[in-house]
Amino acid sequence: MKCFYFTKDEEEGGTLSSRESKVSWVRSLSVASSSVDTRKSRSDLDSESRDFTETFEFYEFLTQRRANDLRVFSFSELKMATKSFSRGLMIGEGGFGCVYRGVVGAPCSDLKMEVAVKRLNRHGFQACFSSLIL
């Protein structure tokens, strides 16, 4: 799992699509990072920025990691995937934080995947995920 720091400005909630299906993951974090829009300029990103995941620095980080063929999810995406870390979706708790059931979508597709999302305790603004094991 890969974890990231985020700012405290995350306000987005969200609902999940009703078109959810269980998918066996061959690799967690498996969606290619090529989905990152390489045409964005620094000024485009900075003018759109609301949190670290939308800054030019984070964008650079994503493009540098392109070689490993992993998709990096933003905190907003994981927050939405778990309905704002709903207690009703909590499936476990480890030494470093709680684990939630969630659903994430693949880019350019209606495919939905069930995942386990761990929200780390430190400041409460990091999260990571793996495939859901039932």
Ligand SMILES: Nc1ncnc2c1ncn2[C@@H]1O[C@H](COP(=O)(O)OP(=O)(O)OP(=O)(O)O)[C@@H](O)[C@H]1O
């Ligand atoms: N991929 C998963 N699918 C389903 N349930 C999971 C998954 N990962 C964790 N869980 C649930 O969450 C609980 C806590 O998992 P976690 O990985 O946080 O444990 P841990 O290794 O003790 O944690 P930590 O690394 O924080 O000490 C597990 O016991 C399990 O019930």
